Amino acid sequence: MRFHVVGLPHTSITRDFTACAFTEKVRKFAIMMKSLGHTVYTYGGPESESPADEHIPCITEEERLIAVGSQHYTMASFNYNLPHWIKFNNNVISGISERLEHQDFICVIGGYSHKPIADAFPGEMTVEFGIGYGGVFSKYKVFESYAWMHTVYGTTNTSPNALDGHFFDAVIPGYIDISEFPFRETPDDYYLFTGRMIERKGYEIAVEVCRRLNKRLILAGQGVAPSYGEHVGVVGSQKRAELMGGAIASFAPTIYIEPFGTVAPESMACGTPAITTDWGAFTETVVDGVSGYRCRTLKEFIEAAENAKYMDRAMVRQHAIDNYSLEVVALKYDKHFRRLSQLWEDGWYQL
Numbered sequence: 001m002r003f004h005v006v007g008l009p010h011t012s013i014t015r016d017f018t019a020c021a022f023t024e025k026v027r028k029f030a031i032m033m034k035s036l037g038h039t040v041y042t043y044g045g046p047e048s049e050s051p052a053d054e055h056i057p058c059i060t061e062e063e064r065l066i067a068v069g070s071q072h073y074t075m076a077s078f079n080y081n082l083p084h085w086i087k088f089n090n091n092v093i094s095g096i097s098e099r100l101e102h103q104d105f106i107c108v109i110g111g112y113s114h115k116p117i118a119d120a121f122p123g124e125m126t127v128e129f130g131i132g133y134g135g136v137f138s139k140y141k142v143f144e145s146y147a148w149m150h151t152v153y154g155t156t157n158t159s160p161n162a163l164d165g166h167f168f169d170a171v172i173p174g175y176i177d178i179s180e181f182p183f184r185e186t187p188d189d190y191y192l193f194t195g196r197m198i199e200r201k202g203y204e205i206a207v208e209v210c211r212r213l214n215k216r217l218i219l220a221g222q223g224v225a226p227s228y229g230e231h232v233g234v235v236g237s238q239k240r241a242e243l244m245g246g247a248i249a250s251f252a253p254t255i256y257i258e259p260f261g262t263v264a265p266e267s268m269a270c271g272t273p274a275i276t277t278d279w280g281a282f283t284e285t286v287v288d289g290v291s292g293y294r295c296r297t298l299k300e301f302i303e304a305a306e307n308a309k310y311m312d313r314a315m316v317r318q319h320a321i322d323n324y325s326l327e328v329v330a331l332k333y334d335k336h337f338r339r340l341s342q343l344w345e346d347g348w349y350q351l
Contacts, residue, residue, distance in 0.1 A: 001337055002104040003033050004096050005052070005129075006114055007044025009059045009088035010067040010076035014049045018237040019074050019222075021262060022109045025130040026050070028175055029107070032330035041099055043092045054099075058091035059084065072222055072234065074196075080113040089113075093120045100124070103344055105337060111135040125340060129333075130174070132259030140340060141169045142333075144260035145281035151257050168343065170336045173285070174260040175329035176320065180237060181269035183317050184245035190216035191305060192247035192272075194240060194263050195254075197223020197231075202253030202277065209251075209301045218243060245270035249292070249308035252276045253301070261285065264292065268320035271313030275304045291319040 007026045011017040030050035040052040048055035067084040106126040108114035112135045118126035127140040143149035193206040207228045210217035217229035225231030250267035258280035274292035276282040286292040293304035342350040
């Protein structure tokens with residue numbers, strides 16, 4: 001199979017942009033598809049570390065920096081009417097046109113910001129291959145969790161058959177490179193919060209729990225430091241893995257409906273249990289009492305923090321390997337794209 005995988009105009013497909021979940025999905029998706037022998041073309045910023053057969057730069061570094069502006073790249077706009085988005089999408093369309101063969105897959109990750117690309121190729125399948133966002137448009141969608149698929153179905157479909165499912169959508173979880181997250185059997189004496197320092201990410205819950213327990217808390221992410229804990233700012237992938245591996249537990253108490261929440265599986269990959277809320281994707285990624293704890297009251301969060309030190313960290317890591325490693329998830333994608341390939345033949349009636 002052949003894949004045209006589209007990134008974003010404000011990042012490059014390298015480890016320098018690991019804080020962007022969209023870009024990381026593009027980079028690792030290319031790794032997975034190449035590992036199975038497929039042909040992969042990536043389209044994105046000026047640089048790429050993916051093993052794609054060819055990377056097609058669709059924006060210069062100077063233009064990328066203008067697109068980011070004075071903000072962190074994770075805060076860049078997804079407005080496809082902006083000049084840099086228009087130029088980027090047009091360059092992607094031109095690049096795909098030069099390489100496209102009928103029945104190739106066009107894989108996009110930017111929601112409506114990538115819709116102009118799909119519109120340019122109405123005779124081919126455009127797949128939104130890692131949906132952890134709203135504003136979906138494609139006929140062919142891959143969601144990161146069942147929780148998010150049902151959330152999108154229920155909030156965006158206003159047709160008379162709003163509660164009907166779609167046969168050729170799929171749920172395939174997020175994925176991590178296990179080798180980037182070394183196992184730590186014995187943690188250090190601290191807890192960790194990784195993410196944006198906003199209320200909806202739940203960092204205040206981590207602060208309150210550790211304050212009450214008089215425990216050390218490290219917070220890694222963009223935002224203003226709270227009154228309690230050690231704020232280390234945005235960290236790279238290696239430092240993030242080190243912090244995760246050394247923590248007794250990793251807090252991810254997201255208040256909104258989390259589409260996937262990669263922080264939890266990443267922490268588990270180090271053997272570090274995740275402490276989360278009890279809704280959204282966490283109901284699928286966190287096995288309560290086995291790979292972490294799902295909580296609904298402050299008392300439960302405090303008990304989870306105290307009990308996390310007694311969890312079997314090898315079992316926690318194995319849960320991540322069995323469910324979210326590139327090797328496991330690659331086969332799920334391969335199966336789904338082969339399913340979609342049947343639509344060029346007998347579709348539903350394929351035997």
